[in-house]
Amino acid sequence: MGGNVEILLTEGAIVTQDEDRRIIKNQDVFIKDGKIELIGKNLRENADLKINCRGKVIIPGLINLHTHSPMTLLRGYADDMLLENWLKEKIWPIESNLKAKDVYYGALLACIEMVKSGTTSFLDMYFFMDEVAKACKEVGIRGFLSPGILEFGTPEVKDVQDQMKMSKEFIDKWRGDELITPVLGPHSIYACSKDTLLEIKHISEEKDALINIHVSETRKEVVDSEKKFGMRPVEYLDGIGRMLKWLTTRLAT
Ligand SMILES: [Zn+2]
Incomplete structure (x- = not known):
């Protein structure tokens, strides 16, 4: 809710993120213009939106560190499979039919669901990412958005x-936006060669952009990496120009 809207949350247990991680019980929070203005008891009688939080906690927005938001559309399409088979036999073939409009609606649904459950930021990787950015702007959620790079x-x-050219343009287009942070998105060490990863690292330095990549998602990926490169995925990536410094990574799907 943006603009000049006033929101009053009353009598909640406020979970702070200050140094002492204090929990302030039974107090009100007054929010104006999207910012917390006051915390205390009996702050005021009314606001544009007043929510009684007695018996509830008031927490900072949650951050979802790994999403492919438009995949809300593929929920239930294929489950209980090994990751490699799931991707190759099911997901990548159906994704090849997705159009920009599909990505927009899938991301829009994801953004609405995230906001409804308290998530205010997410780190996403997909394609047609301008459509995901559009969905973020409409819903008012922060998106760290990485167009996936797969050879x-x-x-x-x-x-x-x-x-990679498109990723650079995406970064230039969205840099400085109040809700969108553009991120580079090499999919994984099995979808990007060493040369591609090095080039992405250089773009990351040039554009001062974060990198989002899948790392060690499965036992198979680790074993394959040991066979092919003589080291585990994290060691391999760190060997590519100390790449870890730029990485935000995750360890499961
Ligand atoms: Zn993923």
Whole structure:
């Protein structure tokens, strides 16, 4: 809720993120213009929106550190499979049919669901990311958005050099936006070669952009990496120009 709207939360247990991680019980929070203005007892009688929080906690917005938000559309499409088979046999084939409009509606649904359950920021990787940005803006949620880079192509752009060019343009377009933070998105060490990863690292330095990548998602990925590179995925990435410094990573799907 933006603009000049006033929100009053009354008599809640406020979970702070100050140094002592204090929990302030049975107090009110008054929010104006999207910012917390006052905390205390009996702050005022009314506001545009007043919510009685007695018996509830008031927490900071949650941050979802790994999403492919438009995949809300694929919920239940394929489950209980090994990751590699799930991707190759089910997900990548159906994703190849997705259009920009589909991505927009999938992301919009995800953004609405996230906001409804208290998430105010998320780190996303997909394609047609301008559509995801559009959904974020409409819902008013913060998105750290990375167009996925995969050497065998995405439904949006086939050639990996073109994908990297598009990522640069995406960064230039959205940098400085109040809700959108553009991020680089090499999919994984099995979808990007060492040369591609190095190039992405250089773009990251040039554009001062974070990198979002899947790392060690499965036992198979670790074993394959040990066989192919003689080291585990994290060691391999760290060997590529001390890449870890730029990485935000995750360890499961
Ligand atoms: Zn993922």
